[in-house]
Amino acid sequence: GENVEQHPSTLSVQEGDSAVIKCTYSDSASNYFPWYKQELGKRPQLIIDIRSNVGEKKDQRIAVTLNKTAKHFSLHITETQPEDSAVYFCAARGPSQGNLIFGKGTKLSVKP
């Protein structure tokens, strides 16, 4: 089955700097890759997603890139703010599956 690896597990940046989180997946048939932000005790919130027919997608300060050949995708947050501090999860889903396979998460801390 699908396996998703996520790095780093923790990331600390200064306010205004950029943050990059990377994920790799194992199933070349996976075609949907969302990123979630989760605050303590709350449900994951979708912040951006990308499908396998696109190499890059951007939404204001957030961007996701996908390299299908290498089977990895990355989340880029620019001009980080303290409110960006949270745990971020990447996930992958194949065409025949309905469930998402999640990475282990990255705890992002943005220091003012």
Add this chain to the structure above:
Amino acid sequence: GAVVSQHPSRVICKSGTSVKIECRSLDFQATTMFWYRQFPKQSLMLMATSNEGSKATYEQGVEKDKFLINHASLTLSTLTVTSAHPEDSSFYICSAPIQGNTEAFFGQGTRLTVV
């Protein structure tokens, strides 16, 4: 947008008792519901998949007799933790896909504490 309503949000129960968690799809029909468990500082791990009108499928290592799943209608799926133990204390969250929509819709989650 689509909403999945999950209750209760928090529950404390004694060891040996059972707890039922409900997830309802409010404005769409959920033929499938995914149940995840999240231990502190860990990721979401799929426990089981419920399908309306058929038996749930469980992931390896998840006891089907302990975690009873019922998907009685197209808008309701329940997870019952039977004979709860302190090690069952966790954050349980459901998620429903919508046909033709790639996004997964999550319930609010249930924080279960077994004392």
